Amino acid sequence: MITVEHLTGGYGKKPIIRDLQFEIRKGEFFALLGPNGSGKSTIFKLITGQLPITSGSILIDGKPMSQLTKLEKARKVAVLAQESQVTFDFTVEEIVSLGRYPHQTGLFKRLSPEDKQVIEDVMHMTRIEQFRSFQFRTLSGGEKQRVLLAKALAQQPEVLLLDEPTNHLDIKHTFQILTMLKKWQRSKDLTIFAILHDLNVASLYADRVALLHKGNFLEVGDVNILRKENQLKKVYEVDVKTQAHPVVAKPQLLMTPMFEETDASVALIESFFVDRKEDHLIVHFTEPLRTISNAAIGSGIQWFKHFCLMNQPSAHTSREQLKTMLEKYGIPPEQASIVICSGNLNDAFIMERQLNGVDILLITAFDEAVHLLLFIDAPLDDRTLFDFYMAATEAKAAAFQRAGIPLETDRQDSLVIAANLQHSLPGEAIESISRGQIGQLILSEMTETLLQKVGK
Numbered sequence: 001m002i003t004v005e006h007l008t009g010g011y012g013k014k015p016i017i018r019d020l021q022f023e024i025r026k027g028e029f030f031a032l033l034g035p036n037g038s039g040k041s042t043i044f045k046l047i048t049g050q051l052p053i054t055s056g057s058i059l060i061d062g063k064p065m066s067q068l069t070k071l072e073k074a075r076k077v078a079v080l081a082q083e084s085q086v087t088f089d090f091t092v093e094e095i096v097s098l099g100r101y102p103h104q105t106g107l108f109k110r111l112s113p114e115d116k117q118v119i120e121d122v123m124h125m126t127r128i129e130q131f132r133s134f135q136f137r138t139l140s141g142g143e144k145q146r147v148l149l150a151k152a153l154a155q156q157p158e159v160l161l162l163d164e165p166t167n168h169l170d171i172k173h174t175f176q177i178l179t180m181l182k183k184w185q186r187s188k189d190l191t192i193f194a195i196l197h198d199l200n201v202a203s204l205y206a207d208r209v210a211l212l213h214k215g216n217f218l219e220v221g222d223v224n225i226l227r228k229e230n231q232l233k234k235v236y237e238v239d240v241k242t243q244a245h246p247v248v249a250k251p252q253l254l255m256t257p258m259f260e261e262t263d264a265s266v267a268l269i270e271s272f273f274v275d276r277k278e279d280h281l282i283v284h285f286t287e288p289l290r291t292i293s294n295a296a297i298g299s300g301i302q303w304f305k306h307f308c309l310m311n312q313p314s315a316h317t318s319r320e321q322l323k324t325m326l327e328k329y330g331i332p333p334e335q336a337s338i339v340i341c342s343g344n345l346n347d348a349f350i351m352e353r354q355l356n357g358v359d360i361l362l363i364t365a366f367d368e369a370v371h372l373l374l375f376i377d378a379p380l381d382d383r384t385l386f387d388f389y390m391a392a393t394e395a396k397a398a399a400f401q402r403a404g405i406p407l408e409t410d411r412q413d414s415l416v417i418a419a420n421l422q423h424s425l426p427g428e429a430i431e432s433i434s435r436g437q438i439g440q441l442i443l444s445e446m447t448e449t450l451l452q453k454v455g456k
């Protein structure tokens with residue numbers, strides 16, 4: 001649709017953009033990413049004609065953009081630039097109506113019923129109908145942005161060029177506008193080229209992204225190129241961790257701050273207390289622990305400070321009610337993992353052990369199922385947590401066999417494994433605990449616990 005060939009340009013004699021080549025395909029959402037000063041706006045201005053090209057060409061459907069008349073261009077391409085160029089006192093509706101100009105015919109250009117319908121539609125989609133008679137200049141930055149987007153959409157373009165369209169918008173409007181653009185892209189085969197600053201937003205909405213670094217593309221591809229942490233670190237000069245979005249198959253990025261949260265090393269055994277009653281057993285830690293679990297609330301990989309084993313008052317108690325119960329105990333539910341256990345929690349086993357100098361706290365509770373909580377005083381990475389999770393599962397099954405108790409497979413067992421990343425231990429100490437050793441520890445402790453429980 002748009003082909004950029006050997007594009008060179010900039011502001012003075014020294015070009016900012018040199019010999020750039022890329023293509024924006026028909027109907028795709030193409031996002032231009034890059035840090036401040038990398039040249040995004042310069043590329044945008046060269047494509048939109050705000051800056052003259054030093055050399056190279058920009059073709060639209062194979063035809064040089066420069067050869068299109070203003071009207072031809074306006075029928076094909078709409079632009080939402082950074083700085084709004086609205087200086088007159090227009091109302092919102094008047095501004096949106098200006099978008100229909102390229103489609104109006106005749107000597108006295110009047111809005112046709114179709115024009116009016118389009119104007120209504122785009123005002124509705126951008127949620128600005130309530131401002132229709134307001135003076136544009138009296139609107140907030142985010143409201144102005146939506147009005148200018150409505151004007152661009154009123155043009156019914158084939159291509160939409162957007163320079164930071166979500167600038168000034170809060171999360172609600174960012175997602176609303178991008179979702180709307182995405183729908184428009186799909187239903188009308190609209191081609192979108194947008195400069196975006198937020199990499200996570202780009203990952204969710206763009207089909208392809210280009211990563212700009214010092215005036216050159218480091219890579220152009222689908223959003224999976226955002227999984228390349230080293231490349232992002234080179235471009236943005238921050239430590240980036242990529243992870244999978246929990247709901248859609250897209251990467252999301254997390255920046256690691258370049259300062260330590262706390263520099264004090266906290267030992268697990270000195271930083272917890274247990275609150276135990278018949279209907280609940282809660283282990284509180286002073287610092288959050290990296291946790292992997294299948295707990296009823298707080299499953300997956302998370303950070304938690306409060307680990308709760310709780311009786312469920314009735315089978316109908318909802319998650320929200322459980323959280324309310326926690327709040328009554330003064331525990332913020334978002335910092336707590338909850339395992340449901342219908343047994344008497346005064347009977348739960350709490351054991352402190354050491355493995356190669358590393359403290360371990362083990363809690364086992366029973367109802368028809370087995371609930372195991374394992375706290376390890378070492379800064380384990382996620383892979384090791386997963387390894388230990390497997391070891392614990394296998395050891396639990398072996399313990400049942402040793403204790404001579406048949407293992408029913410449809411029990412709702414829980415397993416929580418949490419590591420203290422605040423405890424700075426020598427590398428050897430961490431590496432010295434192996435998956436096999438964790439398995440052995442659980443096997444022997446659990447066999448004993450099971451034998452005690454069945455009174456052997």
Ligand SMILES: Nc1ncnc2c1ncn2[C@@H]1O[C@H](COP(=O)(O)OP(=O)(O)OP(=O)(O)O)[C@@H](O)[C@H]1O
Nearest residue numbers: 010011012016034035036037038039040041042043
């Ligand atoms: N009008 C100008 N005259 C001279 N140099 C300019 C001008 N505008 C931008 N530059 C320079 O061109 C380079 C690229 O700027 P550009 O605005 O394209 O970056 P950008 O990636 O859009 O940055 P940002 O994310 O901060 O908007 C920068 O070094 C900038 O200083």
